Structure formats: C-alpha cells, structure tokens
Amino acid sequence: MNYTKQIQDIASKLFTEGKIDIFIGYQQNSFDDNQVPVLITDPAEIPKLVFSDKSVFNLTNYLKFEHTKNKRVGLVVKGCDSRSLNLLLTEKQVKRENLYVIGVCCEGVTDDNGAKAKNCEVCVMPDPVVYDEILGNPSGKKPYRVDPDVAEVAKMPLVERADYFEEIFQNCIRCNACRHSCPLCYCSKCCIDQETSTLYNGSNTVSSAVHALLTWSMHLAGRCVDCRNCEKACPSHLPLHLLHKQNEKVIFENFQEHLSGMIADDRGAFYKYNQKDPDDFIM
Amino acid sequence: METQEKEVKGSVQSAENPGLTAPADWQPVIIGILCNWCSYAGSDLTGTSRIQYPPNIRIIRVPCSSRVDPWFIIKSLQATADGVLISGCHPGDCHYIAGNYYARRRFLVIKNLLNFVGYHENRVQFSWVSAAEGAKFAQVVAKVTDDIKKLGPLHRYKKENF
Amino acid sequence: MARVGVFVCFCGANIADFVDVPAVVEEVKKIREVKYAVYYKYMCSDPGQQIIKDAIAQYRLTSVVVAACSPRMHEKTFRRAVSEAGLNPYLLEIANIREHSSWVHQKNKKAATEKAGDLIRMAVAKSIANEQLHEISVPVTKRALVIGGGIAGIQAALDIADAHIPVVLVERSPSIGGRMAQLDETFPTLDCSQCILTPKMVDVASHPYIELIPYSEVIGLEGYVGNYKAKIKKKASYVNFSLCTGCGACTQKCPVKVPNEFNMGIDKRKAIYTPFPQAVPNKPVIDAEHCNMLLKGKCGICSKVCEKGAIDYTMKDEVIEREIGAVVVATGYDLWDPKPYEEYGVGRFKDVITSLEFERMVSASGPTGGLPIRPSDGKVPKTVVFIKCIGSRDEAKGIEYCSKICCMYTAKHAILLHHKVHDSRAYVFYMDVRAAGKGYEEFVKRAQVETGTTYLRGRVSKIYKMGDKLMVRGEDAQLGQVVEIEADMVVLATAIIPYKTNPALARLLGISYDKYGYLSEAHPKLRPVETAKAGIFLAGCTQAPKDIPDTVAQASACAAKVCGIFSGDALKKDPMISVVNPDYCSGCQNCVQVCPYQAITTEEIPITRGSKETRTVAKINEGVCQGCGSCAAVCRSMAISLKGFTDSQIINEIVSI
Known part of the structure; x- marks a missing residue:
C-alpha cells in the first residue's frame, strides 16, 4: 500500500487549481521509520507527503482545530478515518463543501513493531465511505467480529x-x-x-x-x-x-x-x- | 445466603474485593433515581399504602428517566452508594412521549460497561414502575436491597476527596 | 455562603410516630450551611407557614428546605409561602420524609430517623445549588383552529366564538354538519336531528367570529401553545363561491351520476353537487374524479347554465396559513366495513344493510322519502331483524371495544320502523343492552313495550336466502334454543371506528394515538379533553366512541379550555426548562434529535464578540420546552442544563449522603 506519488500529485493539483488552503497528510519521521501528520499550506512542501502502511493516524482529528476551521482543506482518509469524517459531517462540525477528501482503500496499517495493527484485524470497513477521489481497489464491507x-x-x-x-x-x-x-x-x-x-x-x-x-x-x-x-x-x-x-x-x-x-x-x-x-x- | 455470610467470620465480603469485609450488621446505601411522573408517584403510593420496604434507599427525583446521564450512576458508585436503582415509566407510558426509550439504550450500555470494568452486575439495577404500582416499587426496593446486601460493601474507586 | 433553613414537619403523628423528629433536627443543625432548623406539628398550616416566613426574614435565609410530605403534595403551598416572604419560590426544596420514610419504615424507627436525616441532607445540598427562577410568560395569538365541522366542531366553534374569540373552522367535505346531519331522529327523545342541528350550522356560517373554511384540510402545524401556525389546503372546488348564488341550476343539468356518499350510496348525486339540501355553505363543488370536463375536457354544461359565471375549471388547490393559539380536533368517526361477516351475506344479499343505510332510508329527506324499502325489490319490509355488535366487541373479526351508541340507535331504529310501517315486526339480536345514560333505559323499554320489538339475547350464526326472504338463524340464549326468523330485511349495527387519516393527522399535530387510531387524551380521567401537547384539545368521536350529548359536552369543555388559554395576554409557564450555554455548545445538534417536542432549533452567533464569522449553537424555545431533560443528558459538553434539575443539584444530592 503505497500511494505517495498519487497523493503528492493530487495535492499539487489542488493547490494549483486553488481549491484548497491546507492539505493534511503524513510525513516521514526524522528519527525512525514511522510517520507523523503534517499540515501543508505551501505547495513547496508537497514532496514531504508520504503514504504507506505506516500512515496510522486518523487525520480527521485535525479538522477540529482553529487553524482548519472554515478553511478549505484537502486530506487523506482510510476506511476508519472516513467513518469519523462521516460523523463529523452529521454532527455539523465540518462543511462538506470545504473539504477535498482523498479516500484510500486501506489494506491495513502496521504497528510500531511492523506487525499488522490490532484494529485492522477487526476492521469492518477498509474502504472509504466519504471521498472525492478514491485510491486503490475497494474490497467491501467485512462482517463484524467481537474484539x-x-x-x-x-x-x-x-x-x-x-x-x-x-x-x-x-x-x-x-x-x-x-x-x-x-x-x-x-x-x-x-x-x-x-x-x-x-x-x-x-x-x-x-x-x-x-x-x-x-x-x-x-x-x-x-x-x-x-x-x-x-x-x-x-x-x-x-x-x-x-x-x-x-x-x-x-x-x-x-x-x-x-x-x-x-x-x-x-x-x-x-x-x-x-x-x-x-x-x-x-x- | 444470609446464613452463609454469617459463617464468614460474622462479616460481609465485598463481591469485587473478597479481602475486604464489613461487620455483619452492615447496611448498604442505595441511591434511587426516580422519574417524577411514574416511579416517584409510585413510590409515594407505596407510602400512602403503608407498604413497608427496607430503609436503605435514598431517593432522588428527576423529571424523566431520560434526564439520567450515565455519569450520575458512575458518580453515585464513587460516592457513598453501594448500589444504584434507576426507575422510570413503563415503555410507551413516558410523560414526555419517548424519553424512556432513549434512556433504556444508555442504561443497557452503561450497565454492561460497569460490569465489564469490574462492578458486579447487580450494583446497578433498573425498573419500570408506574404511578399505580406502589406494591411493585416496594418489591423492587426489597429485591435490590437484598441483592446489594449479598454483594457486600463497594470499595473500589471510592472518591478520595469530595 | 448559603444560609439554609430547615423546617421539619410532624404531620401530626404521621411522621412523628415513626421518626424521631427532634433528633433529626439536632442532626441537621450540624450541617455547615444550615443556619436554622426547627420542627412543628403541621408545617402546611397557617402558623407553620408563618414560622417559615418569619425565619426567612430573621435568619436571612438564602434557601429553604421543608421536610414533610411528598413534593407532589405541598410543593406549591410552600413555594407560595416562601415567595410571600420575599424569597424566590424556586429556592425551596422538599425532603419527602413521610411517603419515603415514616410511612414505609414503620417498624424501624432508628432506620427511619437516619433516613429522614439523609433525605434532609440531600435536600439541603440540592437547595444550595438552586437558582432563582422566574415564571415564563409566552404571548398568545387569540384565535382558535377547529378541525372538523361535525356537531363536535360546530359546538366548540360556537362556544369559543361566543366568547368573542376568532375561530377558524376547517371542514374536509363541502358542507359542515358531519355524521349528525345524516341522522333522522336522535335518541332518547326522538327529536329530529336536522331540526336541532341546522340552526347551529347556520349560526356558524353567519357568526362574525367564525371563519368557515369548507372543503379543506389542515396539512401542517408548527409552533407551540399560543403560537401555532397552521397550513390549510383549500381543495379546488371549481366553483367561485363569491359569485355562486346556490341556485342549483348546475346540479340539475349535470349529466354525470355518481353514488351519493351522503345517502350511503343508496341513490345518485351529480358530479357537481351540494351534499344535501341544507348544506352550509350551500354552494356546489365539482367532484374532479368524475367530472367529464375535468377528466376529458368535454361537457362544460354547468359553466353554460351558470348565469353568474361562477364555474372555473382552471381552479387549483390553494394553501393558506393562519396564525392560531389553540387547536380543537374533532374529526369524528367512520363506519366499520362489515365485509368479514360473510355468514350474514354481507355483499351477497342486497337486503342485508347497515344501520346508517337504514337511517338514511327512514330520514324524511332521504333517498326513499322516509320509508324503509328493500334494495332488492323496492318493497316495504314487514319483518326486520336488527343485529347488534357487528364488529364491536369482536376480537376475531372486528375490534375489541364497545362502540357505545349501537344499543341506543338500534332501539331507535326499532321505534322508527314501527312509526313508518305500522304493521311491521322487529327483532333485535343482542349480546348485552348497554343503556347507561339519562333516559336511555326508559327508551329501550319503550322500544320493547310500545313497539313490541322482540329482544333476543344471542348471536346470529347464519343468514340464508329462501325465496325472497332472508332466513336468520340464531340462538336465543335465554331459552337455550336455536331460533329462525323469516325476515324481509336485516340491519347490521356496525361498529364505529376512527378515520383512517387520524394517525397521519396525529403525527402532523405532534400528538399521540392509540392502537385503533383514536387520538389520545392526556389523562383518561382527569384530563379527558387535553392532549399531551399543550394547546391541542379533543372533542367527540376522534377520541373515543360517544353519543351526541357526550360529544357536545366534550366540545364545550374544549371551548372552556381554549378560552382559559386566551384569558390573559400571555401564558404563564413553569420555568423548570432547559437552557443552553452558547459558550459551551459545540453545535452537534444531538439535542435537536432527541427532543420529543421539537423545542430545539439552532441559531448563528458570532464566534467572538463583534466577529463577523459565526458558529451554530442550539437554541431552546421556551414556549415549547416541557422540561424533560433528555437534551441535558445527551449534551456531551454539558452546555444544556435543565433548570431545577441541574447537574450541580443532582450531584450535590448524590455526594451529600
């Protein structure tokens, strides 16, 4: 699962077309092979963006902060992230028209030890449920399992x-x-x-x-x-x-x-x- | 059951902390949160009818069972209470149309959650008591009191400083 | 620092015998905030209340706790007392030490005393968090909406209008009058229905305070008591009522014939019609489902014969709005379809008819000129069998309840049959004769004695045809015999049911209905005309089956309730309702979702003072909120608090024990 190139392309297109003010994605950590979220306002920083099975954080968290409120935001969501985005939309915390959502059909992320993350084991929906653009191939809803x-x-x-x-x-x-x-x-x-x-x-x-x-x-x-x-x-x-x-x-x-x-x-x-x-x- | 308790060094064991005991004449404190229109009226009727029940319950009046925020229950268990009883109108009889239907969902989840983190399932109980069910209210209180007496005192997470 | 006064009542011996009141008072005095505690024999008495008032002044109390009977009993009394002493009435709390302690722990004085102390401690803790509250005043629009123009709606409208309050009367059919207009004579006095009803109908039409909107339906209601806005759909009548003189030329010349609903389909009416000769308003309407001009664009005869040019085929449904303060719902009843009674030949034998068909036949203005005739051959029947409880009290085929009026109208029909056909003979099969009412039992006796009607207790098992006669086979339970009667006609006393549209109307109005579709009253005994929604009242058979006297009484009761609402310029409301702290509100609108009264809407407020950017927060309509607290419990940011039952108050109670 590596969409670094695609996400960089989409982000740069969005900035060029003037569709967004901020892009929220992942960047490589400087001291280990994990990733951290990054908020980009300058297109020059686009090369920082990465996406792999180390892109663990739910970026919709950053929609609640003051500097993204009422701004036009592009962001990357996995299946679970898109579900929280759905709730944020339902609960009127973000406006859909302010967002450009890149949905990734998630193949599971890894934990710190490189093993498949435990929440991915019981994931019910790896595909994004809200998106403007989708990356990867949807694999469909999974049956619910007790954790x-x-x-x-x-x-x-x-x-x-x-x-x-x-x-x-x-x-x-x-x-x-x-x-x-x-x-x-x-x-x-x-x-x-x-x-x-x-x-x-x-x-x-x-x-x-x-x-x-x-x-x-x-x-x-x-x-x-x-x-x-x-x-x-x-x-x-x-x-x-x-x-x-x-x-x-x-x-x-x-x-x-x-x-x-x-x-x-x-x-x-x-x-x-x-x-x-x-x-x-x-x- | 009571005879069994007496056998254990004449004291009552706590269900969650078997090591901790209370004297044999220990009396639990139970907080009852009742909706105004059905259960509180029902408990008044119990009084008017002079039906006797155990004196351990302390009653708090709320307008509707839907007013009961789950953290009232958590708070009660951290205060003096050894058990909590929540009572409302029967389904379909809610004075506020559907309050008890919403409340019922929250009650089921908080009851299971508390049990999951280590409270005995009988610590928190629920009932539907109508304004006409004075006798039922007495029975419910008797049962809850009996259940809690068997569970012994609640020691975990008692708030250190109020 | 709070200064609480505690007043403990002996309630004679009711409390004092089982709770050591003086000991409780001593215990309570130890609470830091309690500045004064005292007991008295009867706190609710005048001297008892005086003690409270004096102490408030003397000890500069900031809140008061009365430990006595249930707050459901005397909360109002003590609030008034506290208020008379100059303290806000909502700074009072009651500790219920009678119903919750002395009366239920009579065998354990020690425990009862201890519990009474705890209950007082809780009330003291709660009272410390009490806030001053003030009654809410809601302005009212003094205009009532009456839905349904039968006798219930007519009576309610006239009574309200006579009190000089404007009324909007909406009727779905082209004329008011309802079911009562279809009746011939009324039990138990046998006065002519039309003779007593039509003057009231004319009064409605000419009353300066009544706006009659016929051929219309209520399609929307928003707002709350005193401030409703109703949407009314005026169905296209294709006749301009302001031009029409009601001459009737159009109805005579119209070539289309349609079964006449008013006469239960016994005869025909035209596609342009007035439902009956005494209709109010006496203006025809075009039945769009049958009019050739509207269906096929051919005909136009009515337009040609109308000298006034009142016919307008291009007319459209129109929606109008009225601002009103209260609603009376009087949608009446429908008849149960007796089709499931196949063994009685319903649908197969033409001479098995329903009671309302019989009623139309014996009506002097009815389709047969006042004489019962057999639909099969037009002959006058000599032997008529009446069968009661068709659908009523029948869980298997019909409905469980008793329709209440059938016993009486069947007795009436027996008498009317005798009046119209002197040599006739009537039989009545019954399960019970329920004749509770003024003059009702006498009336049934009259039917039995004066007209020689034979009452047979038992059910009919089968009706079959022999020649042109109907053979009615049933059981005479009193003799324990099977009887067979050779009848010319059979009349079925069909049950009455609410209109199928009732549930939809109830949802639209925001009120509840029962499993049959009858609209639900707020309390079956003590609030029989109110609904759970303030300002909406029920009259007549829309609530339950009832006869004309009961209907009229309930309609007048509605009028009294409506006049009560309109008696002042504003409504006073209990202030214990929810309130939003916009600073904490995150605008998730969960409260909007769970509010059972649609009392919560949203508003835009500036993000910071003076800022142009806005954010959405919840807003509670004080007029609508009933104070259930559902919203407060689902508010995660605790932005909503329910006055009188705030989080602080409840938590204070919990932690004080």
Whole structure:
C-alpha cells in the first residue's frame, strides 16, 4: 500500500487549481521509520507527503482545530478515518463543501513493531465511505467480529477483571491526550474542563480517572470508529480500546446497529430508539 | 445466603474485593433515581399504602428517566452508594412521549460497561414502575436491597476527596 | 455562603410516630450551611407557614428546605409561602420524609430517623445549588383552529366564538354538519336531528367570529401553545363561491351520476353537487374524479347554465396559513366495513344493510322519502331483524371495544320502523343492552313495550336466502334454543371506528394515538379533553366512541379550555426548562434529535464578540420546552442544563449522603 506519488500529485493539483488552503497528510519521521501528520499550506512542501502502511493516524482529528476551521482543506482518509469524517459531517462540525477528501482503500496499517495493527484485524470497513477521489481497489464491507481483547477480558472472573482494570485506571495520569487525539472529541469546552461542573475536580486520583474514562467512553459509545488515535497518543499505553469496543459490542448485539459512521446522517445508537429494544434487564 | 455470610467470620465480603469485609450488621446505601411522573408517584403510593420496604434507599427525583446521564450512576458508585436503582415509566407510558426509550439504550450500555470494568452486575439495577404500582416499587426496593446486601460493601474507586 | 433553613414537619403523628423528629433536627443543625432548623406539628398550616416566613426574614435565609410530605403534595403551598416572604419560590426544596420514610419504615424507627436525616441532607445540598427562577410568560395569538365541522366542531366553534374569540373552522367535505346531519331522529327523545342541528350550522356560517373554511384540510402545524401556525389546503372546488348564488341550476343539468356518499350510496348525486339540501355553505363543488370536463375536457354544461359565471375549471388547490393559539380536533368517526361477516351475506344479499343505510332510508329527506324499502325489490319490509355488535366487541373479526351508541340507535331504529310501517315486526339480536345514560333505559323499554320489538339475547350464526326472504338463524340464549326468523330485511349495527387519516393527522399535530387510531387524551380521567401537547384539545368521536350529548359536552369543555388559554395576554409557564450555554455548545445538534417536542432549533452567533464569522449553537424555545431533560443528558459538553434539575443539584444530592 503505497500511494505517495498519487497523493503528492493530487495535492499539487489542488493547490494549483486553488481549491484548497491546507492539505493534511503524513510525513516521514526524522528519527525512525514511522510517520507523523503534517499540515501543508505551501505547495513547496508537497514532496514531504508520504503514504504507506505506516500512515496510522486518523487525520480527521485535525479538522477540529482553529487553524482548519472554515478553511478549505484537502486530506487523506482510510476506511476508519472516513467513518469519523462521516460523523463529523452529521454532527455539523465540518462543511462538506470545504473539504477535498482523498479516500484510500486501506489494506491495513502496521504497528510500531511492523506487525499488522490490532484494529485492522477487526476492521469492518477498509474502504472509504466519504471521498472525492478514491485510491486503490475497494474490497467491501467485512462482517463484524467481537474484539478478541474484549472477549478475553470478559472471560475473566469478576474480581480478576476488577483488578485488571484497577491497574489500568491507576496508570492513567489524566493528561487528556486521549481526548485531544480523538477526532470525535471536538467540544469547545469539554465537560472535564468545566470549572463550574462538579463532574471532575481535576485531581489526579484513580477515581477521577475512572470517572473521566468511563464518561468519555459513554460519550463515544455508538460513535467510536476504532481508529485508536487515543491509544497511540496515550503515554501510559493504556488499552483504551477495550472500553470502546465493549460498548460497540453491546450496541451491535442489542440494537442491531450498523457500526458508527458507516452511513451519512446517522448519529449513532443513542440518538434513536426501537420500541422493541431489549427490556429484560429492567425489572 | 444470609446464613452463609454469617459463617464468614460474622462479616460481609465485598463481591469485587473478597479481602475486604464489613461487620455483619452492615447496611448498604442505595441511591434511587426516580422519574417524577411514574416511579416517584409510585413510590409515594407505596407510602400512602403503608407498604413497608427496607430503609436503605435514598431517593432522588428527576423529571424523566431520560434526564439520567450515565455519569450520575458512575458518580453515585464513587460516592457513598453501594448500589444504584434507576426507575422510570413503563415503555410507551413516558410523560414526555419517548424519553424512556432513549434512556433504556444508555442504561443497557452503561450497565454492561460497569460490569465489564469490574462492578458486579447487580450494583446497578433498573425498573419500570408506574404511578399505580406502589406494591411493585416496594418489591423492587426489597429485591435490590437484598441483592446489594449479598454483594457486600463497594470499595473500589471510592472518591478520595469530595 | 448559603444560609439554609430547615423546617421539619410532624404531620401530626404521621411522621412523628415513626421518626424521631427532634433528633433529626439536632442532626441537621450540624450541617455547615444550615443556619436554622426547627420542627412543628403541621408545617402546611397557617402558623407553620408563618414560622417559615418569619425565619426567612430573621435568619436571612438564602434557601429553604421543608421536610414533610411528598413534593407532589405541598410543593406549591410552600413555594407560595416562601415567595410571600420575599424569597424566590424556586429556592425551596422538599425532603419527602413521610411517603419515603415514616410511612414505609414503620417498624424501624432508628432506620427511619437516619433516613429522614439523609433525605434532609440531600435536600439541603440540592437547595444550595438552586437558582432563582422566574415564571415564563409566552404571548398568545387569540384565535382558535377547529378541525372538523361535525356537531363536535360546530359546538366548540360556537362556544369559543361566543366568547368573542376568532375561530377558524376547517371542514374536509363541502358542507359542515358531519355524521349528525345524516341522522333522522336522535335518541332518547326522538327529536329530529336536522331540526336541532341546522340552526347551529347556520349560526356558524353567519357568526362574525367564525371563519368557515369548507372543503379543506389542515396539512401542517408548527409552533407551540399560543403560537401555532397552521397550513390549510383549500381543495379546488371549481366553483367561485363569491359569485355562486346556490341556485342549483348546475346540479340539475349535470349529466354525470355518481353514488351519493351522503345517502350511503343508496341513490345518485351529480358530479357537481351540494351534499344535501341544507348544506352550509350551500354552494356546489365539482367532484374532479368524475367530472367529464375535468377528466376529458368535454361537457362544460354547468359553466353554460351558470348565469353568474361562477364555474372555473382552471381552479387549483390553494394553501393558506393562519396564525392560531389553540387547536380543537374533532374529526369524528367512520363506519366499520362489515365485509368479514360473510355468514350474514354481507355483499351477497342486497337486503342485508347497515344501520346508517337504514337511517338514511327512514330520514324524511332521504333517498326513499322516509320509508324503509328493500334494495332488492323496492318493497316495504314487514319483518326486520336488527343485529347488534357487528364488529364491536369482536376480537376475531372486528375490534375489541364497545362502540357505545349501537344499543341506543338500534332501539331507535326499532321505534322508527314501527312509526313508518305500522304493521311491521322487529327483532333485535343482542349480546348485552348497554343503556347507561339519562333516559336511555326508559327508551329501550319503550322500544320493547310500545313497539313490541322482540329482544333476543344471542348471536346470529347464519343468514340464508329462501325465496325472497332472508332466513336468520340464531340462538336465543335465554331459552337455550336455536331460533329462525323469516325476515324481509336485516340491519347490521356496525361498529364505529376512527378515520383512517387520524394517525397521519396525529403525527402532523405532534400528538399521540392509540392502537385503533383514536387520538389520545392526556389523562383518561382527569384530563379527558387535553392532549399531551399543550394547546391541542379533543372533542367527540376522534377520541373515543360517544353519543351526541357526550360529544357536545366534550366540545364545550374544549371551548372552556381554549378560552382559559386566551384569558390573559400571555401564558404563564413553569420555568423548570432547559437552557443552553452558547459558550459551551459545540453545535452537534444531538439535542435537536432527541427532543420529543421539537423545542430545539439552532441559531448563528458570532464566534467572538463583534466577529463577523459565526458558529451554530442550539437554541431552546421556551414556549415549547416541557422540561424533560433528555437534551441535558445527551449534551456531551454539558452546555444544556435543565433548570431545577441541574447537574450541580443532582450531584450535590448524590455526594451529600
């Protein structure tokens, strides 16, 4: 999967035709073979752009920042990234007419060790669902599978599971990098930061971490597209996807929802209902 | 079950932390969040009918079960509560047309999530109680109280500083 | 720093017997913010309220907690008291220590006392986060919309208009009058339906406060109580009503004949027609589905004979808008189609007819000149069998409910048959005779005694033909025998059902309906004319089957409710509704999605003060919001808070225990 040439060509065409102000893509890291996002405003920088199976980050995250708001932006999206873009469009955070989207039919990205990334193993949609131009050959929707990590943790006895998560939560340092890196955490004032809110006291205690992480995952339930930007950003390397994939599993199994961001104008499971939804857990 | 608990050194074990125990006469605290139009009215009827139930529940009134943000539940479990009961109108009877249908989806997800991260599934329970079901309310509270008593005190993630 | 006063009530012995109130007061005094705590025998009494008022002044209280009965009981009482002492009424909180403690833990005083203390602690914590709230005042447009021009709509319109409030009356057919206009005489007094109805119809047409819009339908309603905007589609009548004099030349000369709906298809009307002679307005309309000129472009006779030139074949449907403040829905009922009763020969035997067909026959102005005749041979029937509960109370073939009026109109039909055909004989097969109502039982007796009608309890199993007679085989359950009656005619008392269009109308109005399609009232007993949506009311059979007296009573009740809304220049509304903090709103519009009342819209605000660039934020319509809090719970950035139940208030309660 190498589209460096094509993406450079498209970016330079877009700049020449004056269609965009900013291009968001990937560039090579200077000190290892990983890639980092790059925002280009000067066509002279186009040669920096690369795209390969090391292009792991979800670039739609950068649409929430001030310098891309209301600008004409070109960007590259993979399957999962395009789903978050779909949600951003539905939730009126970006205007479609401001975007030029290069969709890549993803063949899976690799993790730091060069192995296939774990989220790609359970990917349901490698092809872009929103794009202006598509690169590669679509391979179609994949059947939903329960995340193996979630299945494994769910098998643990209650006490063991509680201990397992307590260790995870204890290692959270409340840096909020997960929130910062999540494309769908775009609130201008996050509930965590509201001084007037009694929700969090900002202290770095395990209970405040539990509260923050569980509330965060509830805010992403039915929306998370499993890009795992949060996990890549987490300095404590917490397996944050467990929370999101658990919610995704419950939502998929109980509400028969197609997965988040797959279709336009769909806000996710919490913003609709079916009278026949499961009721047996309620007395 | 109660006899079993007494056998364990005359104390109550916590379901999530078997090492931690409470005295045998330990009483749990349960927070009940009830919708104004059905369940709160139903709980009033329980009172008017003088139907007796265990005194562990502390009731909070909200207009509709859809007002219940999942983090109220998380917060309750981090405060004094050993268990939480949320109750609303029966499906189709919502005073606000469909509030409880939206709420029901969130409840299912948060219930499963809390269980996933290590809370016993009976810590958080839900019921539909109508304004006419005073007796049902008493039964629900009795069951929830009984369940929580079996689970013992909740120790994990109690907020260190309020 | 908050200064809270706590007032604990004994409620006589109701609380004091099971909760150690003085101990609770001592406990409560330990709370930092509590500056004053006291108990009294009856807090709701005048001296009790005086204690609260005096303490507010003396201790400069910033909020008040009353620990007594349920807030559903006396919250209003204490709010008034607090307000009279100069404190904002919404700074009051109630701790429900009676229904939630003393009455339900009568065997455990220690626990009940402890719990009462906790409940008060929670109320104190909540009250600290309480904010001053003020009643919302919503301006009202003093004009009512009445949908449906049957007796319910007519009565509601007249009653509202008599209070000098303008009314827009929309009727889907060319004339008002509805089902009642089709009736001959009415039970239990046998006064002529037309004689009592037509004066009211004329009143409607001539009333200075009523705008009658016939041959039209409501196709849209937006807004909220006091401020609705209705879209009304005026169907093309192809007749210019302002020119038409109603002379009737066109209807005489029209060559096209169509089954006459008003007479249940017994006779024919023309393609240009007035539904019945006393129609209001008495102007013809062209039935576009049958008019030769409109279908094929050939004919044009009506246009030629019209001296006024009122015929206009180019007329189009027109949509008009009216601003209104309240709506009365009175769409009436339809008849259940008895086709599933194949064993009664429905559709096969011409002389098996429905009750409304019989009603039209015996009507003096009806298609047969007031005489019942057999559709098969035009002879006057001598033996008539009436069968009740056709479709009603029949889960297998029809509907589960009782149509309520059939027992009475069948008795009426038996009497009318006797009046019209003196030597006739009537039989009534019934399941029960339900004659609850003023003069109703006497009326049924009259049918049985005066006219000699034979009432047979039992169901009819089969009707078959023998010569030109109908053989009715049924069971007389009281004798336990099978009976067979040789009848000339059979009349089926068919059930009444709501119009098929009711669910669509309900969705359009934003109100709910039941599984049959009847529109739902807000409360089956205590709010029988209101709907769940403020400012929309129900009258007549659109809500449930009912007879004329009940319909008229409900219509007048609607009028009273409408007049109540319009009694002031503005509506007062509970201030416990949602509010958006635009600084925190990220404009995702999830709240718009979940609001059950469409109370949330969006608005553009400058990104920063004075900036030309804008961003979209949610906006709550105070008039529409009912305060459920769905939006507050789905707002991820916590930009929406529900006044009276804010996050801070609820969290304070949770952490105070």
